[in-house]
Amino acid sequence: xxxxxxxxxxxxxxxxxxxxxxxxxxxxxxxxxxxxxxxxxxxxxxxxxxxxxxxxxxxxxxxxxxxxxxxxxxxxxxxxxxxxxxxxxxxxxxxxxxxxxxxx
Numbered sequence: 001x002x003x004x005x006x007x008x009x010x011x012x013x014x015x016x017x018x019x020x021x022x023x024x025x026x027x028x029x030x031x032x033x034x035x036x037x038x039x040x041x042x043x044x045x046x047x048x049x050x051x052x053x054x055x056x057x058x059x060x061x062x063x064x065x066x067x068x069x070x071x072x073x074x075x076x077x078x079x080x081x082x083x084x085x086x087x088x089x090x091x092x093x094x095x096x097x098x099x100x101x102x103x104x
Contacts, residue, residue: 011096018084019085024083028084028097031095040066044084
């Protein structure tokens with residue numbers, strides 16, 4: 001499978017790639033990671049105000065199981081990322097639920 005980013009509400013990611021570049025607003029309401037195996041992980045980066053990539057989120061499956069990991073960002077509102085890069089994913093699929101603020 002390849003990354004699917006055509007929907008304005010949901011991205012389905014399984015391959016490391018830059019999805020939005022520096023200065024592109026990305027508003028996320030939820031990250032839902034379905035690992036392929038125990039200890040799988042994914043790293044999401046965003047850009048600092050100086051334009052340097054930095055870790056924005058790290059999601060890891062349990063050491064003994066591959067249960068899905070849910071990270072909601074809906075209270076008090078969606079989380080803002082300056083750009084969005086899935087810099088690493090060791091296995092599985094990351095579902096990125098986008099807030100209505102997104103224009104992509």
